[in-house]
Amino acid sequence: MPLAEIPLCVWRKRSRSFVFRGQPIRYWTAGQGEPLLLIHGFPTASWDWHYLWQPLAQRYRVIACDMLGFGDSAKPHKHTYSLLEQADLQQALLANVQAEQPLHIIAHDYGDSVAQELLARHYEGRIEVASCVFLNGGLFPETHRPVLMQKLLLGPLGWIIGRAFSRDALVKSFRQIFGPKTGPSESELDDFWSLIESNHGPRIMHKLISYIPERRLQRDRWVTAMQRDEIPLRVIDGEFDPISGAHMVARYRELIPNADTVLLPGIGHYPQTEAPVQVLKHYLEFRERLVLPPRKVAYS
Template sequence: MPLAEIPLCVWRKRGQDFVFQGQAIRYWVAGQGEPLLLIHGFPTASWDWHYLWQPLAQRYRVIACDMLGFGDSAKPLNHAYSLLEQADLQQALLAHLGVDQPLHLLAHDYGDSVAQELLARHYEAGVEIASCVFLNGGLFPETHRPVLTQKLLLSPLGWMIGRAFSREGLVKSFRQIFGPHTRPSESELDDFWSLIDSHHGPRIMHKLIGYIPERRVQRERWVSAMQRGDIALRVIDGEVDPISGGHMVERYRQLIPSPDTVLLPGIGHYPQIEAPMQVLTHYLTFRDDLVSPPRKAACS
């Protein structure tokens, strides 16, 4: 049985705002129990999690925000965007909500890097992480294969490319990175574009893309945190994603002790949109296994 979607218009009405360093940040909270922080990717927003939101909220206190520069949050033009600042934002949101329990993370794409930073801070006494699950993302700079639009945004002409970015450009990019049989509908594309275009988002895309070189700077610190082995980790990955698909999982298995990985055949870069039931099943199994004997690598 497919999971029910939450229409974007309904999702937006359920959001709340708090202020982070003078900027309005949109966030969502639902459910009760252990805190589960959902961290979205580039260039979209927390609505990416809408298929999983209600099922997860039946078991956990789920929390998500549109990070600074994304979705319906503020998108200041004269701002130096940073993954480290986005981790600060997540911690500020948790403080705003009074969350002081060990935190579970579920992250995707750009959000994987923010989660890696939070993992590193766990060992630096900055935040207490109980577990972390990564969906498709550039966990290792050496395996990340950016699409053409990302390469152009990183170029000296990035500011022009960003301002010219349109729904048509989004369609072309998503056509490349989604699975061949799981591409978004025209309605979903309209909604993704609405979130990107909100608050004149395209004009700052060339600033947000700075996360790619920032990942290289932080690589050793982040990978070292993942290699420590005392926080439960899992990767659930769309195998045919050209950016961070099966080739990234292969590298993960080389570098991470006792790797717990799930590959989703035929699924691309957005498994939570393309195959939400599979993601939900593998995530809940992971959480159930935290109180069971050691897990074995899964496949699908």
């Protein structure tokens, strides 16, 4: 049975706002119980989770924001964007909504890197993470295969490429990374573009793309955190994804002890919108068999 979508216009009306380092951030929260933080990817926003939002809110307290530079949050032009700052933002959001720890996380794409930073901080005693599920993302720089647009944004003319980014360019990029039968509709593409275009988003895309080299700098610290094998982890991955598909999962199985992975055949880079029923099924299965250790903070 398909999951009901939340139209973007409704999603936007349900948002709230708080200020992070002088910048307005849009966020959402619903449900009760254990906190579940949803962290979106590049270049989209928290509306990516709209199919899963209500089913998860029936079981947990779900929390999400449009990160700095994304969606309907502030997109300051004269700003150096960083995954580490985005992790700071997530912690500020949790404090703002008074979410008690330990914290469960579902992350996607760019958000995977933010979640990896939060895992590393768990072992440094700076946050308490109970579990983490990764959807398609560059968990290992050596397996990340950026699309042409990302490569161009990283180049010396990235600022020009970003400013020229259009709905047509988004459609071209998305056609490369979605599954052959699960691509977004024209209406969904309009909504994705609306979130990217909001607050003059294209003019900072070349700044946001700095996450790719930043991943390389943090690679060992983040992979070491995942290898500790003290926090339950699972990867739910669209196999067809050319960026972080089956080849990334193969590397994950090589490097991570007791690797818990699920591959979704025919699904691309956005499993939460391409196959939300499957993602929900595999996430709830993960949580149902989850046995939490005694509440404590582990230190490195």
